[in-house]
Amino acid sequence: MACGKPLTRDDMAMHKKLINRGAKEFLCIHCLSEHFKVDEQLVRDKIQFFKEQGCTLFSN
Numbered sequence: 553m554a555c556g557k558p559l560t561r562d563d564m565a566m567h568k569k570l571i572n573r574g575a576k577e578f579l580c581i582h583c584l585s586e587h588f589k590v591d592e593q594l595v596r597d598k599i600q601f602f603k604e605q606g607c608t609l610f611s612n
């Protein structure tokens with residue numbers, strides 16, 4: 553919803569996980585990292601982490 557980039561499933565799952573589970577509009581990974589003032593890579597690492605945990609938001 554911030555930059556208009558096409559979103560991946562991971563972007564949406566991460567937004568739900570970090571901001572709002574019921575979200576209908578989403579931030580991409582880049583905008584999420586800006587929002588939380590962290591490195592984009594950290595967000596990607598988190599996605600990997602949640603996937604490994606078996607988080608249902610990230611299930612394929």
Ligand SMILES: [Zn+2]
Pocket residue numbers: 553554555556557579580581582583584
């Ligand atoms: Zn964005």
